[in-house]
Amino acid sequence: MARPRTPLLSRDRIVTAALGLADAEGLEALSTRRLATELSVSGPSLYNHFATKDDLLDAVVDTVMGEVDLAMFDAPDDWRAALADWARSYRAALAAHPNIVPVLAQGPGRRPNALRLADAVFGCLVDAGWPRGQATRIGALMRYFVTGSALASFAAGFSGDAGLYADGYPHLGEAHLLSEHRGSIDEGAFETGLEALLDGLELRYARTVGPSHPAGHQGSRATNAGRSEGSTGS
Template sequence: MAEQAETLRRTPLSRDRILRTAVALADAAGIDSLSMRNLAQELGVVPMALYKHVANKDELLDGMIDVVIGEIDPPAPGSGWKREIGRRILSARQALRRHPWAPLAIESRTTATPAILAYLDSMVGTLRAGGFSTDLAHHVMHAMGSRMLGFSQELFDPSRQAGRSGPAEPEPPAAMPPEAAARFPHLAAIAAAAAHDDGSVVGSGCDDQFEFEFALDLLLDGIERLHRQGWTSARRPD
């Protein structure tokens, strides 16, 4: 173990090594626990050595996001726009599930990172190659929102109450108090419907992955219909 640690200390410091170590630390203990000091300690260097490769914590976080986005499957032209868009979105979701801190980190940035811009550009390129007008592609990107990156803003996700974001493990639905159920009967009904049988492969609570793919399929089917109709924003009803 001591020899392994010494080998790591002798490994030349690089931006890539810093970012991947930071990602591993965030995966293990959460993004809030990450600091330049404990990152430097993990790498076996003094904190000032990090600043030769990353200017500050913000640049570090941007680089970490780009590492995660880099795990998304690359384009595979020739499979058709619908299959390709769906495949890469689900790949993005898998990447975010490996790094649960990433959705909130992405949301916290005021500008998109280079890797996110490149990914989104390639997705628009897939739509355009599939015959989409720039007009329809523009509205598709709005409709997809964060779902294009593999996560969504769930109205009924209990983790929202704890300030977390992105993909979450299924949790049992919280029972709605009787007075609230009486006031909001429709919400109470779907809250009760969210519970799965105990013997199911999902267990109790909503199947987050199923709900994501269900909505994704609905969106892609609707987009396909508009594309076939030659929809443009100029033809939308008043």
């Protein structure tokens, strides 16, 4: 038999094409018709792999979640360092695919990679001694912070017109320069916020659990803290 002129469809091929479209043109470009054209197939053939557009979008989002490094949670020595490394990897994945950040702001749903991420973060915190209820809230807090930092560039939102700020905004005399340095400003803002957030969590940890020490040696302390919190799950 002759080889097909167009490679056979697969879920991976469809998701890769869909993510490429979303990256290049935004989620509004991700229609069944447009995707079929990109893949040189008929629209109905896509439904053999994804029943609905929402199913496809879930797979696209979960592919991005699969880019987030979770290795720091395998045997963490320090919950703070693990959270910091994870937050940076998470932000890097979102920065590579900014157009899907609004969808990622939702919970993990049934997405396997997103669920693995949630499980790893929650497990690290509970193993470190955090009460289960607080571990749930911290996991949510970290997601809010990282996804919020990836939604848009604050620095890029300023005009390059110096005259716009000269008269009416006396403290923004150099605001017209911000957009030229958006990379360093956005990165610096993220790192400042991450450090401040973790500093605050470490203070709370000291009040709730005790002095920080390696996560793998806190089993009994975690059990006691969980009982005092009521052990509300993730």
